[in-house]
Amino acid sequence: MTKTESSSESHLSGVALWRRIADAIRLDIVGGKRQPGDRLPGETELAERFSANRHTVRRALAALQAEGVIRTEQGRGSFVDQARRVSYRIGKRTRFSENLAGQAATISRDMLSSRLENATGSVAAALGLRAGTKVTRLETLSSADNRPMSRASIWLSYAAFPDFAVRFAENPSITATLASYGIADYARASTRISARHADADETATLKLxxxxxxxxxxxxxxxxxxxxxxxxxxxxxxxxxxxxx
Amino acid sequence: MTKTESSSESHLSGVALWRRIADAIRLDIVGGKRQPGDRLPGETELAERFSANRHTVRRALAALQAEGVIRTEQGRGSFVDQARRVSYRIGKRTRFSENLAGQAATISRDMLSSRLENATGSVAAALGLRAGTKVTRLETLSSADNRPMSRASIWLSYAAFPDFAVRFAENPSITATLASYGIADYARASTRISARHADADETATLKLxxxxxxxxxxxxxxxxxxxxxxxxxxxxxxxxxxxxx
DNA sequence: TTATGTTGTCTAGTTTATTAGACAAGTAGA
DNA sequence: TCTACTTGTCTAATAAACTAGACAACATAA
Known part of the structure; x- marks a missing residue:
């Protein structure tokens, strides 16, 4: 009756065991419990610890190596190859580039695309516009040390900021572009934070x-x-x- | 060569297709795109939309029904059965029970356990104590309308608040318990937010x-x-x- | 060199995930 | 009632995930 007890969890979870193992090991690394250069326990020991087969552990380690989180050497073991998480500070004055200064050598924000669209429910509500009002929509990708760190969609009123996309292409940041319209300073009014799985597009652009x-x-x-x-x-x-x- | 093209994604992801479908549908519901009472598209149409088999979609719908997110009726279809996400406000004065007032009828915070332990790295650093100092550790589970909403671990200096666990059991909230030590008011100094998969223990206590x-x-x-x-x-x-x- | 512990690579078998098709059973409207 | 559309339940086949065991290849230190 309980012949396949250990695998009944994965049946309910829909998340493969090798991925749960990879997530657990990555969490230790990215949470600071394991430092860059540290050696992980051997594959046999990890297999015992997670109640899994060594092949399953190997698949988890292979995934982590593909992500650049660890590095595996035959005969020696697996070693941590990435520093801990980067912090992004949210406050009254939240500016992307200032925020990551000091945590990375090079910071960039590229515009992937821009288009004109009609404001729908949540966008209109956030900007205080009537539904259907014309808004500029920017799609951006931000990187630190050439590692994609943020994928953002940005909406602004078209009437208030005509040709924002054009000016943004000529300016280094959102802050600078707003300044070109006479906005000397601005503040963060509200931030709502949630979490979910990445979709196919986000997986590709953020290289996840x-x-x-x-x-x-x-x-x-x-x-x-x-x-x-x-x-x-x-x-x-x-x-x-x-x-x- | 590309015989199994559609399934190659799941090979890389480690997340079963039925779970990705369930996540996508749940995201629409919990994000407000679908209102309670709304009828979802039929299983055949969902299968086309997600490029999956109807059986796979049925498994996703079964998972959502088990979570209480939707309700399926033979011959009629599947219907949204849960309201949108609850908001938890974080600011200078963050109090759990005040926070959810108005969004739920009954709110409770139960103490699962408490113990005395020696402060380790992150706990000691956060509380400004030397590593090894005695601290009280509380494990709590908070619920709104009998739905588990938050699983928290709380550490306080034992020297500053002796027998905190005992007093917390006699008081309705953290705020009230701190008041019994003469702390009239307190403020949120910092909040760090991250996201990850739930482990087995959290899955069980939060009924996820x-x-x-x-x-x-x-x-x-x-x-x-x-x-x-x-x-x-x-x-x-x-x-x-x-x-x- | 030798012993030991490590990762790399095979083969093989079982369980789960996914697809495919057919048909039963319920709902709703003409 | 009849028809069209829905969900429920079978069988069957293939692909992927996981387990099990054996052995090769490499690293390190005695």
């Missing part, structure tokens, strides 16, 4: 292991008078980043 | 579908002078809750 978890931030930035300027939906790989309030 | 995603909050509360009072590691089901900064 398929099935990875994202932290999702929905933010509204306003001018100093409280008038909404932009609405941003940002997605951060939960393995690489944590949000600090 | 195995493989569910958690929002993890690490917070330090201080008195009004900035002296650390407690360190809390809270886990929220990402399907049910979002954090609002």
């Amino acid at each position: 292991a398929p099935g990875a978890i994202l932290l999702v931030s929905e933010a509204v930035d306003t001018d100093l008078g409280g008038k909404p300027l932009l609405y941003a939906l940002s997605r951060f790989p939960a393995d690489l980043m944590e949000l600090v309030v | 579908a195995p493989g569910a995603i958690l929002l993890v909050s690490e917070a330090v509360d201080t008195d009004l002078g900035g002296k650390p009072l407690l360190y809390a590691l809270s886990r929220f089901p990402a399907d049910l809750m979002e954090l609002v900064v």
Whole structure:
């Protein structure tokens, strides 16, 4: 009756055992319990610890190696090859590039695409516009040290900021682009944070292991008078980043 | 060569197709795109939309029904059976019970266990204590309308708050218990937010579908002078809750 | 060199996941 | 009632995940 007891969990979870093992090991590394250069326990010991076969453990280790989290050497063992999570600070003044300064050598934010669309429910509500109003939508990808760190969708009123996409292409940051419209300063009004699995598109652009978890931030930035300027939906790989309030 | 193209994704992901489908449907519901009472598309149409077999879709729907997210009726279809996500507000004054008031009828925080232990690295650092100092550790489970909503571990200095666990059992909340020590008010100093899969223990106590995603909050509360009072590691089901900064 | 412990690579068998098709059983409207 | 559409339940076949065991290849230190 209980012949296949150990595998009954995976039957209910829908998440393969090798992936749960990889997640557990990555969590230790990215959470700081294991330092870069540390040697992991041997495959046989890991197999015992997770009540799994050595082949299953090997598959988990192979996935972690493909992600660049560890490095495996024949005859020696597996070694931690990545530092701990990067912190992204959220506050009144939240600026992407200032935020990661000091945690990475090079920081960039590239525009993947832009288009004009009609504001729908959540976008219109966030920007305080009537549904159907024209808004500019930007799709951006931010990287630190050439590692994709954030995939964001940004909406702004087209009437208030005509040709924002064009100007953004000529400016180094959102802050600088807003300044070109006479917005000297702006503040974060609200941030809503949730988490979910990455979809196929996000997996590709953020160069994630398929099935990875994202932290999702929905933010509204306003001018100093409280008038909404932009609405941003940002997605951060939960393995690489944590949000600090 | 590309005979099994559609299944090659699941090979890389380690997350079963039926679970990815269930996650996608749940995301629509919990994100507000589908309202309670709405009818989902038929199984055949969902199967086409996700490029999967109807049996695979049925398994996803069965999982969602087991979670209480939808309800399926023979001959009629599947219907949304749960409201959208609950918001948990994080700010200077973050109090669990005040936070969810208005979003649920009954709110409770139960103590699962308590013990005395020696402060280790992260706990000692957060509380500003030397490693090895005695601290009280509480394990709590919070519920709204009898649905588990948060699993938290809380650490306090034993010297500053002797027998905290005993007093907490006699008081309705952390706030009230701290008041009994003469702490009239306290504030949230920092919050770090990350996300990961639930482990076996968390899956059981929070009554989650195995493989569910958690929002993890690490917070330090201080008195009004900035002296650390407690360190809390809270886990929220990402399907049910979002954090609002 | 030798012994020991490590990772790499095979073969083989079982269980689970996914697909495919057919038909039963329930619902709702013409 | 009849028809069309829905979910429920079977059987069957293939692909992927997991387990089990054996042995090769490499690293390290005695």
